[in-house]
Amino acid sequence: MNAEDDTSRARTQSKPRDCRDDDLPKKAEAAATMPRWRRWLFRMVAVGLGGVFAVGLVELGLRLVVPSSDSVASGGYLPGSLRQTVMGSSMRRRVYGVPFETNASGFRSQREYSREKPADAVRVIVIGDSFTAGAGVPFADICTTRLEKMIDEALPGVRVEVYNLAVGGHQIVHHLGTLKDVGLGYRPDLVLLFIYPANDFNPRAYDLSRSYIETHDRGQGLIVPPPSTRGWLRSLYVVRAFGPQLEAAARRIGVADDLAGPSAYEGLTRLFTERTTPWQRSFEALTEFGQLTREAGIPCQAFLLPANWRRYEDQQPVWSMAEQALREAGLNVVSLIDGFVAAGCSPHDLQLNLIDDHPSAEYNRIAAESVFDELRQAGLLRRMVERRRSAPPPK
Secondary structure (H helix, E strand, O other): OOOHHHHHHHHHHHOOOHHHHHHHHHHHHHHHHOOOHHHHHHHHHHHHHHHHHHHHHHHHHHHHHHOOOOOOOOEEEEOOOOOEEEEEOOEEEOOOOOEEEEOOOOOOOOOOOOOOOOOOEEEEEEEEOOOHOOOOOOOHHHHHHHHHHHHHHHHOOOOEEEEOOOOOOOOHHEEEEEEHHHHHHHHHEEEEEEOOOOOOOOOHHHHHHHHHHHHHHHOOOOOOOOOOOOOOOOOOHHHHHHHHHHHHHHHHHOOOHHOOOOHHHHHHHHHHOOOHHHHHHHHHHHHHHHHHHHHHOOEEEEEOOOOOOHHHHOOOOHHHHHHHHHOOOOOEEEEEEHHHHHHHHHHHHHHHEOEEEOOOOOHHHHHHHHHHHHHHHHHHHHHHHHHHOOOOOOO
């Protein structure tokens, strides 16, 4: 053995030993002897933490994309009023970053509504729910503002006023109350009734409002309820964005049927086919709505607004039943589904944003153009002007 080999051996023996190399067999042995349930528990915890982290990232992304909102709930409950619920007077809110303002009468408008009508004016009132109020859409882009501009351009020399009397949460029974409480008092030359068949035919909200008033009325006028809360789970953007899709997927594979009962659409179909007591109450309200406008000599036209959460061809059967019901109630009615199909847009493309399926500005544009075309073709613009010219002077 030469000196070079001795030197190499000395260097090898003097080299510090990595203790981690000795730990590897011990760790492998410990892992092999770990109980199976503990290994599975460790994996489940790791997967769970990863899922929570992923959901947190999606929630953060949604909140960066979708601005926060103030509450635009009804201003309160109004005892003695057929409307029962009203929006706040002169309210100033922001919905997804977009201003939402009401006038002193509690309706979305940038001007005050008056019972007096100028001699050169024709006035249209539009009665509806949140789809017509248009929270989250700039005022200039909502259907009624667009409609006023189009009618004004079509009737040169005539002052056109379109009053938006829509209130979020209102249903057909509420609509009748709006007509009787304030609508006819504005002396309209045309009444437009915007109906959203997905929930307007079930007066459950009306019954809940009546029950609340009966419980809390102390004879002091408007009842302002405490701020409502969604609960921490329902307030999550990720739940609001993907909850309906997950439920629909669960129903398709039969997982959610026993847990959640029938879907909203299935319940809606039964409401129309079986013509239950809630349906009958709504039908009676529609009948009275038509009678009141005919007795006042005011043209009335109803429109059915399509939903944004289901394909138009899937909506058509129920919307056709709603159309038939309004005709039986003596109302002229047009479904706007065909106009939306012709526009070539998917319902989901017309949602307000990723977490709210209320109408977007584009939805409002299509609705306004479709309504205007129907009014012009039916001769209602001409009838409105003729009625105004032949109307006796106000007393």
